[in-house]
Amino acid sequence: MGVVVVCRYQRTKAPLFVEQAGVNLYSLEELSYFLYHNICLADRRFFDERLCRWLKEEVGCEELALRIQKGISSGASFPSLVRLAAGASGLFGEKELTKLEERLRGLATLAEQERIKLRADELLNNRNEWAAIEEYRHILNMHQNNRLGMGFYGAVWNNLGVCYARQFLFRKAANCFETAYEYQPD
Numbered sequence: 001m002g003v004v005v006v007c008r009y010q011r012t013k014a015p016l017f018v019e020q021a022g023v024n025l026y027s028l029e030e031l032s033y034f035l036y037h038n039i040c041l042a043d044r045r046f047f048d049e050r051l052c053r054w055l056k057e058e059v060g061c062e063e064l065a066l067r068i069q070k071g072i073s074s075g076a077s078f079p080s081l082v083r084l085a086a087g088a089s090g091l092f093g094e095k096e097l098t099k100l101e102e103r104l105r106g107l108a109t110l111a112e113q114e115r116i117k118l119r120a121d122e123l124l125n126n127r128n129e130w131a132a133i134e135e136y137r138h139i140l141n142m143h144q145n146n147r148l149g150m151g152f153y154g155a156v157w158n159n160l161g162v163c164y165a166r167q168f169l170f171r172k173a174a175n176c177f178e179t180a181y182e183y184q185p186d
Helices: 028-037 049-059 062-074 078-087 094-108 112-125 129-141 146-166 170-183
Strands: 016-018 023-025
Touching: 016 049, 023 028, 028 078, 028 094, 049 062, 062 078, 078 094, 112 129, 112 146, 129 146, 146 170
Parallel strands: none
Antiparallel strands: 016 023
């Protein structure tokens, strides 16, 4: 049996466009849900004046907007800003917010290429292939991290090939799959 959540906040007339994911958010609950389930797509730049203005003017959460603005100006950590925004709607309980903070701490321990790959994988899963292509290509243009191993780069080439295949760019996809095979024959 599923769970139904009754939104406490009204749907906004003007959405908050999240460029990283290519989605529009229309309520505080959608913002919370997005941050909880797509944390790899957000970064510190997500918390800016535009978000605060949307929260204040469209959602009607002036207090939350002020708290986020204070956090930004005082240099609050990214996890604390995420917890503040994700917890404001009441959509997630203490247990889920603690789990979110643990995921954020885990992300902080990853190499830059690994974090970018997680973001690219999330974009790929959300069918935003063009943005994922940019992220995968960014990884491949970076200095190779020997600690990550051949399998990591094989997976990047494979996923880049999937992106191209979904865009019907089969020659590019085939080249990526061949390179992925060279990195990881199994």
